[in-house]
Amino acid sequence: MDRTKGLPRVLGAVGIGALVIALLWWLVAVPALVKYPTDVNASPRYDGTFTVYVDPATFAPLTTPTQLPLTVERHIQANSEQSGSTTVVVDETISQHAGDLVNTTQHNVYVMDRSTVANVADARAYAFDPSNVVDRSGAYRVNLPFDTNPTGSYSVYKNEIAATYQMSGDGTTKDESGLSLQNYSASVTEAPLSAAYLAELNKSVPLPSSMTLDQLKPQLKTIGVDVDALVAAMSPYLTPEDSATLLQIAGKPIPMQYVLSFEGHAGVDTVTGAEVDVTDAETIGAKPQMADLPTLQAMLAKYTNVPEAASAATALATLSTAPATKLFGYTFAQTPDSVADIAGQVKSNRTQVLLATRYVPLGLVVLGVLGFAVGGFIVWHRHGEGPRTGPEAPALEQIPEPTKVSH
Numbered sequence: 001m002d003r004t005k006g007l008p009r010v011l012g013a014v015g016i017g018a019l020v021i022a023l024l025w026w027l028v029a030v031p032a033l034v035k036y037p038t039d040v041n042a043s044p045r046y047d048g049t050f051t052v053y054v055d056p057a058t059f060a061p062l063t064t065p066t067q068l069p070l071t072v073e074r075h076i077q078a079n080s081e082q083s084g085s086t087t088v089v090v091d092e093t094i095s096q097h098a099g100d101l102v103n104t105t106q107h108n109v110y111v112m113d114r115s116t117v118a119n120v121a122d123a124r125a126y127a128f129d130p131s132n133v134v135d136r137s138g139a140y141r142v143n144l145p146f147d148t149n150p151t152g153s154y155s156v157y158k159n160e161i162a163a164t165y166q167m168s169g170d171g172t173t174k175d176e177s178g179l180s181l182q183n184y185s186a187s188v189t190e191a192p193l194s195a196a197y198l199a200e201l202n203k204s205v206p207l208p209s210s211m212t213l214d215q216l217k218p219q220l221k222t223i224g225v226d227v228d229a230l231v232a233a234m235s236p237y238l239t240p241e242d243s244a245t246l247l248q249i250a251g252k253p254i255p256m257q258y259v260l261s262f263e264g265h266a267g268v269d270t271v272t273g274a275e276v277d278v279t280d281a282e283t284i285g286a287k288p289q290m291a292d293l294p295t296l297q298a299m300l301a302k303y304t305n306v307p308e309a310a311s312a313a314t315a316l317a318t319l320s321t322a323p324a325t326k327l328f329g330y331t332f333a334q335t336p337d338s339v340a341d342i343a344g345q346v347k348s349n350r351t352q353v354l355l356a357t358r359y360v361p362l363g364l365v366v367l368g369v370l371g372f373a374v375g376g377f378i379v380w381h382r383h384g385e386g387p388r389t390g391p392e393a394p395a396l397e398q399i400p401e402p403t404k405v406s407h
Contacts, residue, residue, distance in 0.1 A: 039078060040076060040078040042345060044338045045072070045334070046071070046278070046280075047071055048070045048331045049068070049069065050329075051065050051067050052067075052328045053065045053325075054327050054328075058218065059211070059215065059218065061325065070098040071097050072095070086115070087114060087120060087122070088111070088114050089124060090109070090142055092110065096330075101205075104200070104204050106128055108127050109124055109126050110136065110142055117140060118137070118139065118145070119140065119157060121136075127162070127196055128199070129199075140167075143274055143275065144184075147270065147357075148182065149169065153168040159196075160194060167264075167266070169182050170184075176276060177343035179346065181269060183265065183266075185266075186262075190324055191261070192257060209256060211256055212250070212251070212252075212253060216254060216288055225312045229308055233307070233308035234309055237305070238303075242299050242302070255289040256287070257286070258284060258287075260282060260283070264278070265278070265279045266279075271353050276343050279334065280332055281329070282330055282331075284329065285325055285326050293320070297317065
């Protein structure tokens with residue numbers, strides 16, 4: 001009796017079973033296993049330079065900006081007690097120190113979908129202060145999604161401007177601490193600061209909500225408007241009405257808009273979406289919002305015979321589009337030791353993700369294909385040998401033909 005007669009069927013069943021399990025693994029196990037962990041506890045550190053561009057008392061631009069060494073310590077920790085199977089709550093603390101000028105600590109809380117890693121709307125999510133609840137839903141922060149696209153573009157939330165920006169991959173990589181990291185970059189130009197961030201800044205760097213024309217003289221001079229020279233040149237020609245208008249404008253507070261510009265780069269592990277190596281350069285600037293600018297320009301247009309008035313009118317026409325006056329800024333890069341520390345944690349998570357998304361399902365598919373291949377080979381081999389005849393049968397005795405009888 002051939003004991004291997006049913007083996008092809010067994011191998012076929014194993015092949016089908018392995019492929020079915022592989023499919024179920026993708027549909028059920030991968031979504032259940034590949035999630036942002038609830039035990040994250042990372043402390044990246046950055047070194048850089050803090051630069052002051054104006055006199056803090058007068059806001060007059062400094063001939064030589066002041067520079068101080070800057071250290072930034074960031075702590076990111078998942079709150080396992082508040083997290084669940086679908087969402088994770090992440091606490092972020094950022095401390096900045098630069099000489100006697102900067103000594104700040106910021107607190108933020110994020111609530112993210114553990115599978116997509118995108119933020120979700122949640123009353124626990126806030127920026128800077130628990131009373132400042134923010135909706136970051138759909139945007140990323142702290143981490144990009146799993147299986148990040150090397151040339152993709154992702155919406156990232158920035159607390160300082162209460163808005164999102166785009167972080168895009170350029171398709172290039174760099175090797176850091178045993179990981180091949182994808183390069184991503186982002187930039188924002190003169191985005192208005194959020195009210196919450198302004199309140200946070202005012203704890204250490206008071207920023208006036210408005211200034212008078214007299215206080216703005218240094219800033220106006222940088223765009224070509226010398227207020228003192230203008231008034232002196234126009235005084236002999238001003239009508240009483242225009243003189244009164246000028247005095248009225250000079251006495252009104254001018255609202256100030258504060259803006260942020262930045263350019264950042266990140267080395268990202270595309271399997272986990274983790275940002276391993278980060279550099280950043282940010283600048284805070286101020287822009288006067290002169291509601292009476294059209295009135296002032298109309299008045300100056302009457303005195304084209306005064307050269308100072310003509311040049312001031314030309315300069316003021318560019319005020320709304322002129323770059324913001326730089327107040328202060330900072331540049332920093334993650335320290336090598338911090339990069340190595342974060343990379344070590346990412347490697348562990350990366351192995352778990354790869355095990356769930358690649359190694360296990362690939363092993364099941366290989367097992368299924370091998371089952372079909374070996375079973376098919378056995379069947380083919382048997383057919384190639386032809387039918388089995390068994391032991392040779394004895395020859396039949398020939399029966400003589402009947403003798404013909406002649407009549």
